[in-house]
Amino acid sequence: MARILQLDEAIAELVHDGDTVALEGFTHLIPVAAGHEIIRQRRKDLTLIRMTPDIVYDQLIGAGCARKLIFSWGGNPGVGSLHRFRDAIQNSWPVSLEIEEHSHAGMANRYAAGASGLPFAVLRGYAGTDLPEQTDTIKTIECPFTGQRLAAVPAVNPDVGIIHAQQADRAGNVQMWGITGVQKETVLASARSLVTVEEIVDELTPRPGAVVLPQWVVTAVAAVPGGAAPSYAQGYYERDNAYYQQWDPIGRDREQFENWLETEVFGAERSAR
Amino acid sequence: MSSPEFTADEMMTVGAARSLRDGAACFVGIGLPSTAANLARRTHAPNLVLIYESGTLGAKPGRLPLSIGDGVLADTADSVISVPEIFNYWLQPGRIDTGFLGGAQVDRFGNINTTVIGGDYANPKVRLPGAGGAPEIAASCREVLIVMRMNPRSFVEKLDFITSVGYGTGKGDREALGLRGRGPVKVITDLGVLEPDPDTCELTLTQLSPGATVEQARKAVGWPLKAVDEPAMQQPPTEAELTVLRELKTTIEGGAK
Numbered sequence: 249m250a251r252i253l254q255l256d257e258a259i260a261e262l263v264h265d266g267d268t269v270a271l272e273g274f275t276h277l278i279p280v281a282a283g284h285e286i287i288r289q290r291r292k293d294l295t296l297i298r299m300t301p302d303i304v305y306d307q308l309i310g311a312g313c314a315r316k317l318i319f320s321w322g323g324n325p326g327v328g329s330l331h332r333f334r335d336a337i338q339n340s341w342p343v344s345l346e347i348e349e350h351s352h353a354g355m356a357n358r359y360a361a362g363a364s365g366l367p368f369a370v371l372r373g374y375a376g377t378d379l380p381e382q383t384d385t386i387k388t389i390e391c392p393f394t395g396q397r398l399a400a401v402p403a404v405n406p407d408v409g410i411i412h413a414q415q416a417d418r419a420g421n422v423q424m425w426g427i428t429g430v431q432k433e434t435v436l437a438s439a440r441s442l443v444t445v446e447e448i449v450d451e452l453t454p455r456p457g458a459v460v461l462p463q464w465v466v467t468a469v470a471a472v473p474g475g476a477a478p479s480y481a482q483g484y485y486e487r488d489n490a491y492y493q494q495w496d497p498i499g500r501d502r503e504q505f506e507n508w509l510e511t512e513v514f515g516a517e518r519s520a521r
Numbered sequence: 522m523s524s525p526e527f528t529a530d531e532m533m534t535v536g537a538a539r540s541l542r543d544g545a546a547c548f549v550g551i552g553l554p555s556t557a558a559n560l561a562r563r564t565h566a567p568n569l570v571l572i573y574e575s576g577t578l579g580a581k582p583g584r585l586p587l588s589i590g591d592g593v594l595a596d597t598a599d600s601v602i603s604v605p606e607i608f609n610y611w612l613q614p615g616r617i618d619t620g621f622l623g624g625a626q627v628d629r630f631g632n633i634n635t636t637v638i639g640g641d642y643a644n645p646k647v648r649l650p651g652a653g654g655a656p657e658i659a660a661s662c663r664e665v666l667i668v669m670r671m672n673p674r675s676f677v678e679k680l681d682f683i684t685s686v687g688y689g690t691g692k693g694d695r696e697a698l699g700l701r702g703r704g705p706v707k708v709i710t711d712l713g714v715l716e717p718d719p720d721t722c723e724l725t726l727t728q729l730s731p732g733a734t735v736e737q738a739r740k741a742v743g744w745p746l747k748a749v750d751e752p753a754m755q756q757p758p759t760e761a762e763l764t765v766l767r768e769l770k771t772t773i774e775g776g777a778k
Contacts, residue, residue, distance in 0.1 A: 259603070262744065274575050274576070274590050274604055275575055275588045275589060275590020276575070276592065276595070277592045299604070300653075319651065319652075320649050320651060321650050321651050321652065322651055322653055323650030324591075324652075325551070325588045325589070326551060326552075326587055326588050329648075329650065330647070330650075331545070331563050334648045335645075336644070337648045338646075338648060339646070339719065340749070341643060349636075349651055349652070350652070351614070351652040351653070351654065351655070351656045351657060352604070352608060352652070352653050352654040352657070352721060352738050353608040353609075353612070353654065353656070353657040356604045356605040356609070357605065357608075357609070358609050360605045360609075371608075371609070371613065371657075372613050372657075372660070372661070372699070373613075373656060373657050373660065374656060374703070375660065375686070375698040375699055375700060376660075376683065376686035376689050376694070376695075377652075377656050377684060377685065377686060378636070378684070379636075379652065379656070379684070382642050396699070397699060406650075426592060426595045426601065427575045427576055427577065427590045427592075427595050427601060428576070428601075429576065429590075429602060429603065429604045430574065430603065430604045430605060430764035432603065433603070433605060435730040457600075457601060476740065480590050480592055484596060486592065487587065487588070487592070491586055502716075515530045
């Protein structure tokens with residue numbers, strides 16, 4: 249049975265320095281509050297994985313939590329670049345950041361292989377691009393049946409997978425709906441998992457197309473209402489688009505960023521965002 | 522009848538929208554491609570199938586979505602599926618007619634860079650967001666449209682990084698690489714439209730935006746741009762197209778760009 253924990257207890261127990269951690273969410277249901285708690289607990293040397301690192305990864309990188317980033321698209325969606333991510337790559341500030349870069353199709357398949365208990369995945373991809381030359385985890389293989397040349401990518405199996413969902417019941421069964429990205433695969437690929445939820449209910453109402461993660465594949469659940477903001481939780485609240493725009497000038501400037509970190513994360517019992 | 526006033530960007534968006542066939546399945550990126558695809562669905566292509574990489578198949582948003590994962594896409598889609606599924610079952614086998622891409626740099630064979638500019642990969646001058654879904658969209662959609670504003674920083678002789686393949690090093694290269702779709706059939710810009718030369722696959726100026734000249738286009742491109750003998754003049758946006766486009770744009774103002 250998944251244990252119901254407080255967010256700070258769950259992060260303290262599940263996320264250790266040096267771990268490989270995936271906080272997934274595809275525009276929708278991004279586990280922002282969990283990311284802020286990792287910063288607050290000053291974790292370091294993390295290998296962070298995410299297909300679309302956005303603002304919360306910019307914040308984790310700027311706070312010095314990450315040593316390596318495995319990703320396929322790093323930007324502030326609809327606004328522009330991630331400046332803490334850029335500063336870490338271009339100037340090693342506050343620490344240097346190693347990167348392992350893929351395409352979305354490559355990353356999605358790496359999670360699917362991880363969830364399937366396979367060592368690697370095969371896809372038709374990367375041919376003719378400069379990515380394989382820069383990324384050790386892209387190889388070309390020959391199909392044993394047809395002789396076709398295909399790309400192979402290794403499974404990702406994070407130490408900890410963290411996602412946000414709409415609801416869990418008291419046993420820790422989780423239900424999420426709307427755009428659910430690679431969140432199911434992330435939980436199934438990870439050795440340990442934490443699901444933050446908008447609310448814990450007595451009984452989950454079945455919903456067409458929803459993803460249900462049974463309590464026996466989830467390590468811990470934490471009730472964190474608003475835990476995906478400034479992203480959104482379908483049925484609960486909308487995306488705070490202004491926040492994404494306001495992040496740009498904060499992220500651009502080291503001093504402004506450090507002030508933000510002090511007041512919004514370290515100085516806050518639980519961050520507003 | 523006097524033509525309505527319009528901007529070069531509006532012409533580019535309308536030109537991109539007109540390139541979409543009614544009933545086609547279109548893999549849509551946010552920004553210009555999304556605006557153009559939603560304009561097409563409201564004008565000549567009501568049965569255009571909009572597919573966003575977040576997993577929304579057949580989205581029919583009543584306003585412009587603010588991101589590829591906007592809730593309005595999930596609410597109006599025929600089906601919402603996982604990200605591994607959208608890439609593996611729908612994009613990779615070649616079920617999608619048109620892929621719509623932008624980029625930071627494009628070269629004369631329609632290859633695209635969205636990864637790094639300047640320096641080298643490990644120490645770039647500018648780090649860009651990276652590949653996202655683009656390499657496989659470029660490889661697998663039956664055809665690709667590229668939408669980009671034309672200037673010498675973007676239309677370059679040599680890319681700093683090949684993120685997505687157009688025609689590689691020229692004719693026959695896509696086939697040799699095992700890429701399935703036809704590649705970029707049009708690059709739609711603010712000054713006109715480039716199309717691959719049938720013999721060499723080199724991008725060639727075939728249409729000009731109203732008011733633009735071949736010389737102006739040549740100055741905006743970092744390689745010696747070829748042009749057909751008499752590039753056609755694009756039909757200016759109609760009153761109806763402009764009205765729908767401007768109305769669409771108001772649905773996004775105040776939100777994310």
